[in-house]
Structure formats: C-alpha cells, structure tokens
Amino acid sequence: MSAITVPARRPVLADALAPHRTRLQDAGLVLSGVAVVALLAQVTIPLPLVPITGQTLGVILVGAALGSRRGAAALATYLLVGLAGAPIFAELSGGPASVLSPSFGFVLGFVPAAFVAGWFAERAWDRRPVLAMIGFVAASAVPFLVGVPYLAVILNAVMGAETGLAGVLAAGLWPFVPGGLVKAALAAVLIPAAWKAVRGLDDRR
Numbered sequence: 001m002s003a004i005t006v007p008a009r010r011p012v013l014a015d016a017l018a019p020h021r022t023r024l025q026d027a028g029l030v031l032s033g034v035a036v037v038a039l040l041a042q043v044t045i046p047l048p049l050v051p052i053t054g055q056t057l058g059v060i061l062v063g064a065a066l067g068s069r070r071g072a073a074a075l076a077t078y079l080l081v082g083l084a085g086a087p088i089f090a091e092l093s094g095g096p097a098s099v100l101s102p103s104f105g106f107v108l109g110f111v112p113a114a115f116v117a118g119w120f121a122e123r124a125w126d127r128r129p130v131l132a133m134i135g136f137v138a139a140s141a142v143p144f145l146v147g148v149p150y151l152a153v154i155l156n157a158v159m160g161a162e163t164g165l166a167g168v169l170a171a172g173l174w175p176f177v178p179g180g181l182v183k184a185a186l187a188a189v190l191i192p193a194a195w196k197a198v199r200g201l202d203d204r205r
Contacts, residue, residue: 010124012067013191016198026070033062033074034081037110038088052179053090056143059110060136060187063117064126065194071114079107100158102172105150109143116142117187127195132188140180148172 011019014029021029040054040061063071082088085095089107092098098107120126120135151172155161163171 009122012118012121012126013065013194013198014067014070016195029066030070030074030077033066033071034078034088036062037075037078038081038086041088041090044090047179050175050179052182054183055090056110056113056140056180057183057187059114059143060117060139060184061190063114063139064121064132064136064187064191066114066118067122068115068118071118072111075111075114079111082107100154102151102154102159103147104154106143106147106172108150109146112146113139113142121191126191129188129192132192133185136184136187137181140184144173144176 014021018025037055037058040058043054045052059075062074065071066074078088082092082094083096083098087094089098091103092101092107098104117136117139120132120139125131125135148168152163152165152168155163155168155171
C-alpha cells in the first residue's frame with residue numbers, strides 16, 4: 001500500500017520577489033494585502049442584475065501572491081479591521097453590527113478563499129492561465145460555501161423572512177456566478193503575467 005504523496009510547496013510571487021524575508025517583512029506583506037483588498041473593494045462596476053465589485057478579485061490576487069498562510073492572515077486582518085469600524089468592505093459600512101448583515105458570511109469566507117488561492121499557487125498552478133483559472137474558480141467558490149448558509153440563517157432566524165432554499169440561492173448565489181467567473185479569469189491572466197515579468201527580471205540580472 002503506497003503512501004499518498006503531497007505536492008511540495010513551491011515559491012509564490014512574494015517569495016520570488018523577496019526570497020530572504022524577515023518576520024517584519026512578512027507582516028508588511030500581510031498589511032499590504034489588506035490594503036489591496038480594501039482598495040479593490042471600493043471598485044464597483046454597475047450591471048443590470050447585481051454590481052461587480054473588486055473585493056473578491058483582491059482576495060484571489062492576495063492569496064495567490066502571498067501564499068496560503070499569509071493570504072489567510074491578510075484576509076483575517078482585513079475582516080478584523082472592518083469589524084473595528086473601518087469602511088473597507090464592499091457593501092457593508094463596517095463595525096460590529098456588520099455580523100448581522102446577510103452578506104457578512106461572504107466576508108468570513110474570504111479568509112479560507114485566500115488560503116485556497118494560496119494553496120494552488122504553492123503548487124505552481126498560478127503560473128499557467130488554464131491551471132490558474134481552475135484554482136481561482138475553486139477559491140472563488142469558497143465564500144459561497146460560507147456566505148450562502150450564513151445568508152439563510154440571518155434572513156430566517158434573525159430577520160424572520162422565512163426564505164426558502166430557492167430564494168436564498170436567488171439572493172446569494174446565482175446573480176454572482178458570472179461576476180465570480182469574470183474575476184477568476186482576470187486573476188488567471190494577471191498572476192501568470194506577473195510571473196512572466198518576474199522571470200524577465202531574473203533573466204536580466
């Protein structure tokens with residue numbers, strides 16, 4: 001009976017750009033990740049059904065660029081900063097009351113989503129657009145796994161809306177799938193392009 005082989009961790013973009021980091025530099029990377037997601041969360045493209053925000057794109061980019069642990073740490077910090085009152089969430093005003101919003105579960109899901117994006121990046125899936133797309137679609141699905149049940153609980157148990165499964169999916173899943181695929185595809189272009197640029201820098205050194 002053969003043992004299951006776990007793929008070895010490969011360097012992510014942050015490792016390639018700064019191979020000899022200190023813990024202080026790692027902390028700086030985490031805070032930079034918070035800033036990237038907070039900035040992209042303010043970008044909104046209006047569409048007929050629901051607007052597309054840059055928040056999830058930021059989650060994927062940060063997770064892939066920093067790796068699983070630092071990416072998750074960045075999104076956990078982002079979550080805490082928002083709960084402390086900073087207006088950095090895409091559709092929430094921030095503060096402790098955010099936990100009672102039906103959409104807060106998606107923000108909770110950003111932490112494992114960044115971890116998943118980083119996990120795939122650590123297996124070098126982020127260096128080729130097709131593999132990157134697969135990994136980033138998987139990462140994009142994670143917030144829905146947390147957010148949709150959370151939405152159902154808030155709507156039914158807190159707000160007393162008595163919303164069934166079809167209503168919950170109509171409110172928290174189906175309208176957001178096209179935008180999620182677009183953002184995963186954009187990340188699958190940007191991250192491999194960044195790797196190509198990094199290789200070009202190495203070749204010139």
